[in-house]
Amino acid sequence: xxxxxxxxxxxxxxxxxxxxxxxxxxxxxxxxxxxxxxxxxxxxxxxxxxxxxxxxxxxxxxxxxxxxxxxxxxxxxxxxxxxxxxxxxxxxxxxxxxxxxxxxxxxxxxxxxxxxxxxxxxxxx
Numbered sequence: 001x002x003x004x005x006x007x008x009x010x011x012x013x014x015x016x017x018x019x020x021x022x023x024x025x026x027x028x029x030x031x032x033x034x035x036x037x038x039x040x041x042x043x044x045x046x047x048x049x050x051x052x053x054x055x056x057x058x059x060x061x062x063x064x065x066x067x068x069x070x071x072x073x074x075x076x077x078x079x080x081x082x083x084x085x086x087x088x089x090x091x092x093x094x095x096x097x098x099x100x101x102x103x104x105x106x107x108x109x110x111x112x113x114x115x116x117x118x119x120x121x122x123x124x125x
Contacts, residue, residue, distance in 0.1 A: 002101055002114040004024055004101060004116035005023045005117070007020070007119060009097060012122070012123055012124070013124055014089060014091060018089065020097055020099075022084075026080065028101075034100070035051065035052070035055060035073065035100055038050055040095055041120065049098070050064055052064055052067055053073040055073055058075060070086065070088045071087070072087075082099065090123060097118060097119050102114075
């Protein structure tokens with residue numbers, strides 16, 4: 001079981017920046033995918049969530065069109081932490097941001113997914 005702990009959310013003005021952190025309880029190099037989802041505040045977890053960014057096999061990054069050019073995902077293996085640097089924030093970036101990780105259990109043919117508790121980002125105009 002991988003534990004994920006997010007931090008870095010908060011209130012920021014339009015055009016501002018925030019950096020979210022996701023600390024994993026084990027080496028992130030052993031995780032196939034790490035990334036961030038977000039959803040509108042107050043919604044039930046999983047409802048209409050949007051994949052914001054992810055790192056695949058510690059090499060390839062992938063972003064939603066809505067954040068390309070503004071958000072950057074990166075990982076630090078020495079700290080077992082993945083970051084989401086968010087710049088030029090817009091009101092529509094407001095939401096609950098959830099860190100997730102996926103690991104393939106090849107021996108059993110399973111995809112294991114782990115979630116953090118979420119951190120709230122509010123962009124005010």
